[in-house]
Amino acid sequence: MMQKLAEAIRKKEAPVCVGLDTQLSLVPKRITDAAYKVYGMTLEGAGEALAAFNRDIIDAVCDIVPAVKVQVAMYEQFGIPGMQAYRDTVTYAKKKGMIAIGDVKRGDIGSTSAAYARAHLGRVQVGGATFRAYDTDIITVNPYFGSDGIEPFISVCAAENKGIFVLVKTSNPSGVEFQDRRAEGSPVYEHVAKAVAGWGEDVRGEALFGPVGAVVGATYPGVAERLRELMPHTMFLVPGYGAQGATAKDLKPFFTGNKDGVIVNSSRGIIGAWREERYAHLGKEAVGEAARVAAGEMIVEVNAALS
């Protein structure tokens, strides 16, 4: 799947991912009104509003952007109907030819990670029947439990051609508190990076990128070169662009020498573009149009920073 992602990035010339961290406050009134008219101001109404908004975004960007990253927390807060909206969004993005990254940051002891892996990447058995609960292409995973909490994900990745992005260096300010502790000569995140480079190497074979990717925040460009060196065959998911403060010129060291291996995520900068003055000329509540223009601009900026 990482190989497929790398190819989709190359084909669209767009190392960019749209983050569907969709909150109700980002959804314009015409969409919430339509949803509440059918379902009322209920969790179902909220779920439908999020899903409808996401369909508009996906329709608008699917031919120019290779992937979406769907932040499950934004859906989980609306309970069961929220999870239905999460699932519908994943399914819709895939139907439109995009790669669906579930930003779920799961991770636990081995037997529990195995259940998460079945939930998000694999299949589950009920008596004689088999089902896929969410069927995302790639999910994010937390490394705090170490190898035995990661291996069940890798097994499912191998069997199902899926991928995971393991948190290495997160984009938030206090990510440094534990991740940057210097342990035995190097910060904890480098120890995680070395583990990430090893995990999934058996599965990688001859492919340029193995099934185990890394989350490396755009907000720490100073460490990107070292992390790329430690993880030469690892796809990087790079959050923190735009609203969190990183700019295109920060991105170059995250890429490989061949200018690949990276997908940069932007959430609010794209899905919230319709609220910005600079896109007002596109029309009132022009969710899709503004997202498409903003995504296009981001693609140009990121590519320019690479050349």
Add this chain to the structure above:
Amino acid sequence: MMQKLAEAIRKKEAPVCVGLDTQLSLVPKRITDAAYKVYGMTLEGAGEALAAFNRDIIDAVCDIVPAVKVQVAMYEQFGIPGMQAYRDTVTYAKKKGMIAIGDVKRGDIGSTSAAYARAHLGRVQVGGATFRAYDTDIITVNPYFGSDGIEPFISVCAAENKGIFVLVKTSNPSGVEFQDRRAEGSPVYEHVAKAVAGWGEDVRGEALFGPVGAVVGATYPGVAERLRELMPHTMFLVPGYGAQGATAKDLKPFFTGNKDGVIVNSSRGIIGAWREERYAHLGKEAVGEAARVAAGEMIVEVNAALS
């Protein structure tokens, strides 16, 4: 809520929690048959089987055990109907007077953690209406993002009288890979422990235990004394008892000098007891009866180890 948990433990004289890590393979045929008869071999059928099994366990232990820990991964793998079973189990346990711990291990950057906090501990707004998605009493949280990923949970804990257990030292073998790296003179888990001791101190006030607890695996008794010293006002959730190898005699150093501050979890040892030869005399597929006897034995063992 941690105070309420400590009181419930004292009242029932049972520092014990039943882990509802319910897998279909743990559910006897009479329960799966009944569920499949109504819903077929579907995700709905699986969800109903898990929920019905959990009701049997809760009915059997609710007067002797203060809390359940519901492992969300086991439900998440059955998609939307699985999450319904998770929610129903939490609701049922609370209705039966138990404290419901959601073992969700969530954690992300601040704005995302805020959504998880609303989902599991707080309330969410839809237009003019307010809803609670899951309404667990306490959840488990991953510390990899540092303070700004934890604070949104603490705010909701303060507003709603809820609690969190932050992963400090996990019970699995490879937990040591990153958690035990020696950083600036002490292992990473001690740095996390110090942070845990500080988080939520403002909210604690005069209470013996603040809203921020710690997950400390029973499988590492050698570090318990030091962790208790670093976190004197912290409730410990202690997994790893039984199936993961820890025994009652390992538990003493986890407790405070007053023999409180701990809840020990057992999952398979209690919910899987009905399959064990030693409980066969209780009847065929005697899920509740076997769980009650096994829980009672565990309570006696843990209390004996304390005296």
